Amino acid sequence: MENELMARRARLLGPNVPTFYEQPVHITRGAGAYLWDAQDQRYLDAYNNVAHVGHCHPRVVRAIADQAATLNTHTRYLHEGILDYGEALVARLDHGLNQLLMTCTGSEANDVALRMAQAVTGKRGFIATDNTYHGNTTAVAHLSTRRPPIGGWPDHIRRVPAPDSLAPLGGSLDAQPRAFAANVAQAIAELETSGHGFAGFMLCPIFANEGMPGVTPGFLNPTVEIIRQAGGLIIADEVQPGFGRIGSHFWGHDWLGFAPDVVTLGKPMGNGHPVAGVVARADVMAAFREAFGYFNTFGGNPVSCAAAMAVLQVIDDEELQQNAAEIGAYLLQGLRSIEHPLIADTRGLGLFAAIELARDGQPASAEAGQIVEAMRNRHVLMGRVGRAQHILKIRPPLVFSRQEVDFLIDQLRASFAEIPA
Amino acid sequence: MENELMARRARLLGPNVPTFYEQPVHITRGAGAYLWDAQDQRYLDAYNNVAHVGHCHPRVVRAIADQAATLNTHTRYLHEGILDYGEALVARLDHGLNQLLMTCTGSEANDVALRMAQAVTGKRGFIATDNTYHGNTTAVAHLSTRRPPIGGWPDHIRRVPAPDSLAPLGGSLDAQPRAFAANVAQAIAELETSGHGFAGFMLCPIFANEGMPGVTPGFLNPTVEIIRQAGGLIIADEVQPGFGRIGSHFWGHDWLGFAPDVVTLGKPMGNGHPVAGVVARADVMAAFREAFGYFNTFGGNPVSCAAAMAVLQVIDDEELQQNAAEIGAYLLQGLRSIEHPLIADTRGLGLFAAIELARDGQPASAEAGQIVEAMRNRHVLMGRVGRAQHILKIRPPLVFSRQEVDFLIDQLRASFAEIPA
Numbered sequence: 002m003e004n005e006l007m008a009r010r011a012r013l014l015g016p017n018v019p020t021f022y023e024q025p026v027h028i029t030r031g032a033g034a035y036l037w038d039a040q041d042q043r044y045l046d047a048y049n050n051v052a053h054v055g056h057c058h059p060r061v062v063r064a065i066a067d068q069a070a071t072l073n074t075h076t077r078y079l080h081e082g083i084l085d086y087g088e089a090l091v092a093r094l095d096h097g098l099n100q101l102l103m104t105c106t107g108s109e110a111n112d113v114a115l116r117m118a119q120a121v122t123g124k125r126g127f128i129a130t131d132n133t134y135h136g137n138t139t140a141v142a143h144l145s146t147r148r149p150p151i152g153g154w155p156d157h158i159r160r161v162p163a164p165d166s167l168a169p170l171g172g173s174l175d176a177q178p179r180a181f182a183a184n185v186a187q188a189i190a191e192l193e194t195s196g197h198g199f200a201g202f203m204l205c206p207i208f209a210n211e212g213m214p215g216v217t218p219g220f221l222n223p224t225v226e227i228i229r230q231a232g233g234l235i236i237a238d239e240v241q242p243g244f245g246r247i248g249s250h251f252w253g254h255d256w257l258g259f260a261p262d263v264v265t266l267g268k269p270m271g272n273g274h275p276v277a278g279v280v281a282r283a284d285v286m287a288a289f290r291e292a293f294g295y296f297n298t299f300g301g302n303p304v305s306c307a308a309a310m311a312v313l314q315v316i317d318d319e320e321l322q323q324n325a326a327e328i329g330a331y332l333l334q335g336l337r338s339i340e341h342p343l344i345a346d347t348r349g350l351g352l353f354a355a356i357e358l359a360r361d362g363q364p365a366s367a368e369a370g371q372i373v374e375a376m377r378n379r380h381v382l383m384g385r386v387g388r389a390q391h392i393l394k395i396r397p398p399l400v401f402s403r404q405e406v407d408f409l410i411d412q413l414r415a416s417f418a419e420i421p422a
Numbered sequence: 423m424e425n426e427l428m429a430r431r432a433r434l435l436g437p438n439v440p441t442f443y444e445q446p447v448h449i450t451r452g453a454g455a456y457l458w459d460a461q462d463q464r465y466l467d468a469y470n471n472v473a474h475v476g477h478c479h480p481r482v483v484r485a486i487a488d489q490a491a492t493l494n495t496h497t498r499y500l501h502e503g504i505l506d507y508g509e510a511l512v513a514r515l516d517h518g519l520n521q522l523l524m525t526c527t528g529s530e531a532n533d534v535a536l537r538m539a540q541a542v543t544g545k546r547g548f549i550a551t552d553n554t555y556h557g558n559t560t561a562v563a564h565l566s567t568r569r570p571p572i573g574g575w576p577d578h579i580r581r582v583p584a585p586d587s588l589a590p591l592g593g594s595l596d597a598q599p600r601a602f603a604a605n606v607a608q609a610i611a612e613l614e615t616s617g618h619g620f621a622g623f624m625l626c627p628i629f630a631n632e633g634m635p636g637v638t639p640g641f642l643n644p645t646v647e648i649i650r651q652a653g654g655l656i657i658a659d660e661v662q663p664g665f666g667r668i669g670s671h672f673w674g675h676d677w678l679g680f681a682p683d684v685v686t687l688g689k690p691m692g693n694g695h696p697v698a699g700v701v702a703r704a705d706v707m708a709a710f711r712e713a714f715g716y717f718n719t720f721g722g723n724p725v726s727c728a729a730a731m732a733v734l735q736v737i738d739d740e741e742l743q744q745n746a747a748e749i750g751a752y753l754l755q756g757l758r759s760i761e762h763p764l765i766a767d768t769r770g771l772g773l774f775a776a777i778e779l780a781r782d783g784q785p786a787s788a789e790a791g792q793i794v795e796a797m798r799n800r801h802v803l804m805g806r807v808g809r810a811q812h813i814l815k816i817r818p819p820l821v822f823s824r825q826e827v828d829f830l831i832d833q834l835r836a837s838f839a840e841i842p843a
Contacts, residue, residue: 019497074449074472074694268719286436293563
């Protein structure tokens with residue numbers, strides 16, 4: 002069955018379409034923190050942050066179904082949906098971030114955010130880390146360290162070394178914040194010299210794709226000071242940390258402790274419905290809205306807004322941020338109880354945990370891959386990140402429970418036991 | 423009520439967020455070809471091509487609701503949804519267009535299509551008309567004649583004069599195809615000289631945003647010959663003509679009579695659900711898939727595929743392409759029965775009609791605006807296009823009936839009667 006599906010994929014979708022796992026899983030249904038395959042075997046989902054409030058949450062499903070049956074059209078007509086959602090959302094943001102632009106994907110949101118910084122500064126250049134991912138549009142993909150675009154890397158993008166836990170910038174975790182900032186200062190100087198100028202810096206506030214590498218609150222302070230002096234904007238990509246996942250705070254930037262000019266939202270926002278957005282201060286939004294004639298046909302439609310509103314309400318009513326804090330702490334405790342020579346560090350923020358694997362101080366990529374495959378075969382879905390793909394990533398839906406943590410820890414302990422020290 | 427909503431929009435969404443009509447309409451529900459406002463007043467929808475098979479079509483709504491309650495996750499797991507849809511879709515395409523990449527918006531689809539042409543040719547440059555619109559990402563917006571991006575227009579984009587009905591290129595409608603092609607040849611030469619090289623040409627096969635200006639089958643033949651000689655790709659943006667709207671053909675490019683290398687899909691594909699896609703030949707898809715590591719989190723998810731599949735099935739089962747041909751012909755006959763000195767030309771393709779207004783051979787923009795406002799006040803929603811916004815655009819859902827045409831014609835006749843000759 003899986004072989005037949007893989008053959009159809011190759012025929013209909015072409016080569017190099019990514020799948021998870023050596024034996025890809027054929028998923029047919031989902032509920033809460035679980036997915037089931039075609040043989041009705043159950044998998045514990047410890048990876049998918051899109052199904053933020055649980056797979057197929059009945060309240061989100063009902064909101065989508067009811068609104069889809071009532072009206073689904075664009076924002077050139079007036080509708081309360083986007084306004085009610087906008088009010089509920091900006092009420093959860095500080096720092097003067099009080100206006101919303103809705104898109105359908107986080108990539109579109111980041112694509113808009115870049116142009117916001119350009120509109121405010123009148124300049125073109127951007128900085129990101131050299132081990133990040135912010136999306137798949139042409140402009141946003143330029144920020145990521147993937148294959149070079151046709152015509153080569155664009156000159157108005159500079160990538161600074163990402164923070165690293167095995168080999169910290171500046172030689173130690175203590176020195177890392179200032180070393181990171183010094184590289185940003187150097188990149189700003191290069192952009193100004195090149196004539197592009199410096200428009201802004203985009204980051205995930207918990208450095209999720211970088212593997213949450215030894216970064217703690219205050220890390221960004223020296224960098225923020227440099228960016229402010231240079232007149233650039235700071236764009237916080239909240240696609241991974243946002244909406245309560247990290248437990249202690251609703252947003253990653255409030256955990257790290259800085260005031261972004263623009264915040265972008267994506268994956269968890271509609272629990273799988275294609276909805277995303279950009280929140281900015283009024284002056285930033287106005288600069289963008291005057292500089293570009295932006296309209297997004299599906300963006301902010303009533304169904305997307307109903308899905309997003311239901312997600313916010315479920316987070317509140319089921320106290321999922323609180324759950325992320327409590328179950329996240331229990332998860333981290335459990336993960337730290339696993340002992341193995343390969344484990345260099347185990348860290349977590351709410352329901353986002355990372356286990357860094359190293360051998361002789363070098364990334365243990367192959368072993369991280371073995372663990373992920375072993376877990377899949379034990380019916381726990383998780384992934385890995387980091388420059389060398391050597392950091393195990395555990396990022397389950399926020400409805401995770403103690404029982405599910407216990408199962409995960411048992412399976413992970415058993416998986417590690419199979420790996421030679 | 424509308425004033426309060428406008429005030430909330432200004433506060434929450436910022437300035438310059440587009441609305442339709444001097445008095446924007448507050449829409450609360452929709453069904454078939456009708457929309458209702460908050461006072462339960464009914465409007466005939468003669469504008470929205472997104473609600474392709476009718477607002478809130480019960481079969482599409484049920485497909486979305488059922489799948490959203492069952493599973494909604496990404497394509498890194500295996501699922502039949504994207505494969506079943508891919509098979510059903512490519513069966514409707516000729517010219518070797520047999521592989522599908524799914525996105526969430528037409529803008530994302532066009533953004534990918536540009537990179538496909540770059541991947542195949544190894545070159546960067548693109549050509550589009552100077553009165554078109556292909557979407558809102560940074561890269562795709564470069565093709566549109568909107569406000570210049572920060573840093574100025576990019577040098578790798580060349581815009582050729584759009585075909586025009588009031589002032590045809592080359593001096594006559596007969597001369598227009600070769601004059602258009604000559605401008606494309608000139609733009610290709612400029613791109614090659616500049617060092618960017620020529621990657622491809624993107625067009626809407628019915629030149630919808632240009633107002634369908636005096637273009638007939640075979641129009642593109644001289645241009646196609648030049649593009650083929652130069653080794654560039656032809657990308658057909660089927661967001662407006664596609665899925666049977668033009669009646670005589672399922673796709674615009676088959677009406678115009680050329681073989682695109684890439685076809686992009688958007689608005690009507692999911693009847694309002696945010697789903698879009700790119701169909702390409704296997705060699706083109708492979709070049710893209712090898713050159714870029716593309717993944718779209720929401721793209722091709724089971725709910726989007728269920729919505730898109732339901733749309734295809736409804737088009738078939740309700741014979742909507744046939745309806746577009748029949749009712750479209752009846753609509754065009756009715757529109758042509760309206761006589762007014764301002765009407766320079768009335769033309770149509772299936773359920774897409776355009777009435778060009780001119781005074782002394784010059785675009786009559788103000789009067790076109792007056793007609794659109796008068797129609798809105800008579801509860802018929804339509805729009806306008808063209809370089810001078812002087813062409814009335816009628817583009818209703820495909821479930822339009824004779825009775826609805828009769829109402830539209832009556833109201834339009836009355837609206838024209840109010841305009842001084």
